[in-house]
Amino acid sequence: MAEPVSNRAREKSPSSQLTVGPNRFWFLANGAVARPRTAAVLAALVLALIATLVGPMGTVQSARANDGNPMFRVGQDFGYDYIEFINDIRRRVNDGQTGQVPGAGSTYMVQHTNPNSVSSYLQVDIQMWGSSHFVRLQLRRSDLYVLGWWDRNNNYRYLGSRTVTRTSAEAQRMENGENRPPDNAFRASFQEDYPSLETAAHERRANMPISRDSISAAAWYLYDSDNTQNMARGVLRMIQFVAEATRFRPLRDSISTVIGTNGIYSIPPQIAAQENQWGRLSGRFNWLLGFPQGYRDPHPLTAYRRDAYGSAVVIVLYTAIQYARYILGTSKGRN
Incomplete structure (x- = not known):
């Protein structure tokens, strides 16, 4: 007799996951027309994002697997x-x-x-x-x-x-x-x-x-x-x-x-x-x-x-x- 199929819940989208991803450049577009204070906050966020991607010597950290596979x-x-x-x-x-x-x-x-x-x-x-x-x-x-x-x-x-x-x-x-x-x-x-x-x-x-x-x-x-x-x-x-x-x-x-x-x-x-x-x-x-x-x-x-x-x-x-x-x-x- 065939074994039952488990993990059926995984066939559905996780409720915590966005079903449609936001445009990854939306904050840049909005920042172009933001008020000065808002623009400053956005600039800080962008700098923080860059800091997380750049290593101690300015080397960009890989967003892929550590082993270089597709x-x-x-x-x-x-x-x-x-x-x-x-x-x-x-x-x-x-x-x-x-x-x-x-x-x-x-x-x-x-x-x-x-x-x-x-x-x-x-x-x-x-x-x-x-x-x-x-x-x-x-x-x-x-x-x-x-x-x-x-x-x-x-x-x-x-x-x-x-x-x-x-x-x-x-x-x-x-x-x-x-x-x-x-x-x-x-x-x-x-x-x-x-x-x-x-x-x-x-x-x-x-x-x-x-x-x-x-x-x-x-x-x-x-x-x-x-x-x-x-x-x-x-x-x-x-x-x-x-x-x-x-x-x-x-x-x-x-x-x-x-x-x-x-x-x-x-x-x-x-x-x-x-x-x-x-x-x-x-x-x-x-x-x-x-x-x-x-x-x-x-x-x-x-x-x-x-x-x-x-x-x-x-x-x-x-x-x-x-x-x-x-x-x-x-x-x-x-x-």
Whole structure:
């Protein structure tokens, strides 16, 4: 019998958290027209704020995690922060060569993973809404697979049939500049493939709701790691929020429209199904890059882009430029 889903309260917004964040520059705008005394008070507040951000020698303290990982703070960060969070991951997994696509422009670069980096990892932090706690995910650079995560008790929990121990390279992480090995390493009872994850989670990717609430809940599920169904649900959501959004431009852009608001994005079934075609789409895109700019594929593939409302719209992909503008954020390898 399936275990009950716990922590349901975390699916709702904390009552102490602002549901819509204030404009972070409102005090500067108001200060420009404030009366002298008010302006002086505002100036003092600004100086105090600067003092908290600047160290003893004038060095700005990092607002990110101490270990320099890509980090997203649910409930604090906005849509453009999410775009930069995903772009940071794209840059870090890139194979070191150019991501420029001739004719697509600098806005539509496509990064390429290095298929040989099977033993190279990237850690990503997701901070929960209204809390200083965060869960750390372990990604494989070669294909952006979510391999595992560290729970609140410093256990490394991993997916798949391989064996990982507390001394394995995959299970290591830096904390405050020093290596911190896990106390234990545990294999999850579910596998890493989507059918296994969806069965254990009792949730499907198609029409999955993505919001601040659902992503914060997913982070808590993994951090607590006290319920099999919750853990599977947390992994499934984080794969969408991090890995698939790094691979696919439509998912990244759609999530960015709701993650800083009270909105909900339900993943269209076509977009969810397209995730299984990342290797095929990457292969055709990489092949097209070997031809002159604008070369048209005589046997084009079809895919799904997003429209202005986040709905899935079919597109016939004739050129590498179309792949860059509408489909891929990161390609699997390169030719």
